[in-house]
Amino acid sequence: METRLGQLVVSAAGRDRGRYYIVTQILDDTTVAVTDGAYRPVSNPKKKNVRHLMMTRTINSSLSEKLLQGIDITNEEVCEALKISSKAKSERTDCSDG
Numbered sequence: 001m002e003t004r005l006g007q008l009v010v011s012a013a014g015r016d017r018g019r020y021y022i023v024t025q026i027l028d029d030t031t032v033a034v035t036d037g038a039y040r041p042v043s044n045p046k047k048k049n050v051r052h053l054m055m056t057r058t059i060n061s062s063l064s065e066k067l068l069q070g071i072d073i074t075n076e077e078v079c080e081a082l083k084i085s086s087k088a089k090s091e092r093t094d095c096s097d098g
Contacts, residue, residue, distance in 0.1 A: 001055045001057075003023055003026060003032055003050055003053075003055065004023065004059055004064065005024065005025070005026065005063075005064050005067040005068060006022060006023065006059050006060045006061070006062075006063040006064030006065075006067055006081075007022070007023045007055065007056070007059045007060075007064075008020060008021075008022060008056045008058040008059070008060070008081075008082070008085055009021050009022075009023055009032075009034060009053040009054065009055055009056060010053065010056065011034075011048065011052065011053060011054075012052055012053060012054045013051075013052035014048075016039075016046070019036060019039070020036060020082055020085065021034035021035060021036050021040065021046070021053075022034065022035055022036070022037075022060065022063060022078050022081055022082065024042065024045055024067060024073070024078075025045065025067075027047065030049055030050055030051070031047055031048070031050070032047075032048055032050060032053070033045035033046065033047055033048075034046050034048050034053075035075075035078055036078065036079075036082060037074075037075040037076065037077075037079035037082065037095055038075065038079060038095050041075050042072075042073055042074065042075050042078060058085055060081040060084075062077075062081075063077060063078070075095075076095075079095030082095070083095065
């Protein structure tokens with residue numbers, strides 16, 4: 001499965017195993033930048049090898065459009081996108097409501 005901007009992914013390796021992220025940048029064929037809006041804010045994304053991620057079919061269309069157009073996204077938008085995802089919803093207690 002090809003990685004796309006705004007795609008929901010799950011870390012499959014490393015200390016952050018099991019954590020849900022949104023792909024915010026595709027750095028090269030094997031590396032992407034991911035963020036969750038809380039532990040990894042948009043200003044400091046985590047670089048992950050795509051082999052260490054489990055891809056989902058869920059792509060947040062509004063975040064994807066903004067990222068493709070070069071518009072900055074906020075941590076709140078990322079948190080909201082992760083809260084909407086039914087799989088990640090139960091784990092999203094670290095985001096603020098504002």
